[in-house]
Amino acid sequence: MAPDVEAPLLAASSKPATAAAASLPRRNKYPFFCAVLASMTSVLMGYNVAVTSGAQIFMAEDLGVSDAQIEVLSGAINIYSLVGALLAGWTSDRLGRRLTIVLTNGFFLAGPLVMSLAGGYAALMAGRFVAGIGVGYALVIAPVYAAEISPASSRGLLSSLPEIFINGGVMLSYVSNFAFSGLPVHLSWRLMFAAGVVPTVFLAAGVLTMPESPRWLAMKGRRGEARVVLDRTSDTPAEAEQRLQEIEDVVAAAGSVAGNGNGGGGAWKEVATKPGVRRVLAIVLTLQFFQQASGIDSVVLYGPRVLAAAGVASNTLLLGLNVVFGVAKASSILVAMALTDRVGRRPLLLASTGGMTASLLALGSVFAAFGGARDDAALAAGAAVAVVVAFVCAFSVGIGPLAWVYSSEILPLRLRGQGAGVGTAMNRVVSGVVTMTFISLYGAITMAGAFYLYAAIAAASFVFIYACLPETRGRSLEDMEELFHTK
Missing domain, CATH: 1.20.1250.20 (MFS general substrate transporter like domains)
Incomplete structure (x- = not known):
């Protein structure tokens, strides 16, 4: 009996393009790498929110910032983030999810850079405002991209990545506070903020290598591109075809027109x-x-x-x-x-x-x-x-x-x-x-x-x-x- 069983198996294994092989589930790691790269923006978010916990000690000594000003500087980022949170949806619907992540990294570059070069409280607040916009963007766009790029089998896992990366960023800020605390006062707090600037350039470049969200592409009428992305991010070819059809059904039901840019207003109605x-x-x-x-x-x-x-x-x-x-x-x-x-x-x-x-x-x-x-x-x-x-x-x-x-x-x-x-x-x-x-x-x-x-x-x-x-x-x-x- 053994030869009779093994022969068909060997024959099947020599034909990778057969329908049976195509229908077998596979462990697709590509969506994981895409979601990780997108979620790395959340590390920068956690870093920027928490870095003032240690930096404030040295800012107070170097610039004479009062306790009341420190309290506002530390807490206002939640309020500033509202600007980014409310703009992120509009931006991501027009520029796409991927370019919105790049823009988010731009805020995380500019804000900490302004703070690291600040000569007074007004400049610190301006830098904090810019970083706060980035926080709002990061909170919105990373989970949305992860959810839209993931197959159903791993969407919960991949959509959870931003939360763990936020906590990773917080822990890195504590490490930064400790690492630079022994430097002269006028340098220590500046380097704490500046350390968060360098990764943004490399991360933004990496994000540009990711595929765009297939759902955004379909919403803009770019069906061929959406199909390519789904083929790369689904567990099976059959699932990719099913996901594409489901997306198109939803887009059609919403009355979307390729490139019209008016989906947001109609949706709110x-x-x-x-x-x-x-x-x-x-x-x-x-x-x-x-x-x-x-x-x-x-x-x-x-x-x-x-x-x-x-x-x-x-x-x-x-x-x-x-x-x-x-x-x-x-x-x-x-x-x-x-x-x-x-x-x-x-x-x-x-x-x-x-x-x-x-x-x-x-x-x-x-x-x-x-x-x-x-x-x-x-x-x-x-x-x-x-x-x-x-x-x-x-x-x-x-x-x-x-x-x-x-x-x-x-x-x-x-x-x-x-x-x-x-x-x-x-x-x-x-x-x-x-x-x-x-x-x-x-x-x-x-x-x-x-x-x-x-x-x-x-x-x-x-x-x-x-x-x-x-x-x-x-x-x-x-x-x-x-x-x-x-x-």
Whole structure:
């Protein structure tokens, strides 16, 4: 029997162009490399957001910048990013996803360069404004490109890449702060900003080697180019043909005309006329609201203050624990990347928000139980550290990266760029509100009260996800149109 079985197999293997071979799934790594290259822009985003944490010490000494000015300089980037977030959709629909990523790198080149050469506070703010625009662009365009270039089998993984790269950029900024801290004051902070300039040139050049989004190409009537890209980024030729047909059906249904450039305006009119489109936009905005309103930045940006209130007295230990939180956050995102295409978006989101609710309740209870007493300081500090790590992990294994993944998936093609921009604007506004009110909040209602409030918001996000978010794992982006009735 053995020869009879092996002969056909050997014969088949000698004909790579057979229909059977063409239909077999293959591990296509090309979309992964494209998504990684596009997502590298998120490293620059994380770097630019966090680099002031160490640079501010030296800026204050060198330029005489006050604490109030430092606070505005550090926090205003969330507000500035709104400009980029709102422009990114419009830009990506007209220039294309790829050129928009190049433009984003241009902002990350100009902004830090202005700051590194600044002679005063006005120039620092101008550079921060330019970098902030880049932050808004990066938050929108990297997940959109990753979602549109990926086959359904790996879209969750690849769309999660920007989130892990943002955290990588934050960690690199801490390394930069440490590496240049021993230099003369007038050089140290300037080199911290300048270090983020060099990679932008090489990254922009690399992005130009990537293919354009096949969905954008189809939307512009460039069918042949879209087919070539889909052939390179799909798992099988049959899948490439199916994806192309689905994209064309969506474009035709939207009434798109090649090169007319008016898709965005028509799409926004649908918000007023189509319940399905309104539902999708409402889901995106609500999901982005809950991602930030549940208080992640109160821990990420004020972690040392929280732990100090819980009884950790050593500054060295506080900073060391902050690094632990960063490692836990990045590691959990890797877990989310590995599971999102296997387990699904909905189970991870529910587990994430449920875990956040429980850990926030526990953190509030630590402060409520121990209060200002110092007899049990060690116990309170240990409990607070454990619960904060649990909270950060719960956030990062689900709603942290998947808010971006889910939002980029469910938006219809004609609204994806601009819809993602509006969702990002919501995310940045809420983030700014949380970061600029946390100290006042716990001053008014105590640290325990603040975390109980965040726990209530996290619980509301669990209910919202359970009631309103269907599973999207394994579905093509065009299939979302049927799922949410946005055609």
